[in-house]
Amino acid sequence: MEMNGVTASPGAGAAAEEGPYTVDKAALRKRLTPLQYQVTQEKGTERAFTGRFNKHREPGLYRCLVCGQAIFSSATKYDSGSGWPSFYDVIDAKRVKLKSDLSHGMERTEVSCARCSAHLGHVFKDGPKPTGKRYCVNSESLQFERDDSIDVPDGPLEFFRGSCAGGSCSARAALRPTPPRPAGAGAAISRVVDKYNRLEGSASGPAAPPGTKGLPEKAITGQIQGGQVLNGRA
Known part of the structure; x- marks a missing residue:
């Protein structure tokens, strides 16, 4: 798998996410771009509407850029209009860690990878049904593995009254x-x-x-x- 790239080779992702993962910050600085390192390790944020996955519509899995764990699926991806890739659910709740984030005078919930603690983004309560959640994620924290067996939803989404x-x-x-x-x-x-x-x-x-x-x-x-x-x- 190309940990630094957009597409991983078939089958490589599953092996990459097995077992514990220890972050070697020095090696990571060499492997990632400065922006990818700042986002995943220093909780930075890419500018809205600039990420390569914001309008991405291919079928497949979105994996943590650092450790390769599959976290999001194209089946729950949608265009929230926020300027960042958005998902209304994760593949498995155990694959992410949620933490209160009160930085910059805002009350938010940070989302990070449960395996390697890489910063992914934040989750909000203004998403579509059935979860009502919006995982607002940085493209620079993700890598994509195409899988044509996974759906890509099309058409309008139904939101809970009062959301968005x-x-x-x-x-x-x-x-x-x-x-x-x-x-x-x-x-x-x-x-x-x-x-x-x-x-x-x-x-x-x-x-x-x-x-x-x-x-x-x-x-x-x-x-x-x-x-x-x-x-x-x-």
Whole structure:
């Protein structure tokens, strides 16, 4: 398997995820790109809409880039409109670790690989049925293994009432009208855009100057309800 690449050879992935895995940080720095290392080992984040798996629609498995464990399937992948690869379920709950993340003034739940502790992204409660979850994952933390026996869902997804507040999920709009934007949300959205661009340790490179829209405003619009950020970085 090409641990650093997009596609793994058939059958190699299963062997790669067996048994314990010890992370050798020095070897990992040589094997991964700087961005991949920053995302998986330093909890960085790629910029929205830049990841190679954001719009990826092939059938197969999405494995942890570091240890090769299969974590997500194309059968539960969907376009959330957030700018990061999104899944509404994991292959097995035991393959991920969930941890509260209060960094950057946001209340989120971090998702990491249970086998090697690589940072994958975050999970939110605004996904489609049947789970209502959205695993918002960095492309730079994943590798893909094609498997034509796995489904690739097509067509609209059904969301729980009240989820995807303000239109943060693209499939939501056809189900019910978009609620009115809360009073003062325009200024709040601009503040969040600027804050995202100034976050220290961003895997996208140096901080952007105030007012620069590194993240498109449409990716932030509707993510604030009553002053709470619902859809943070991956």
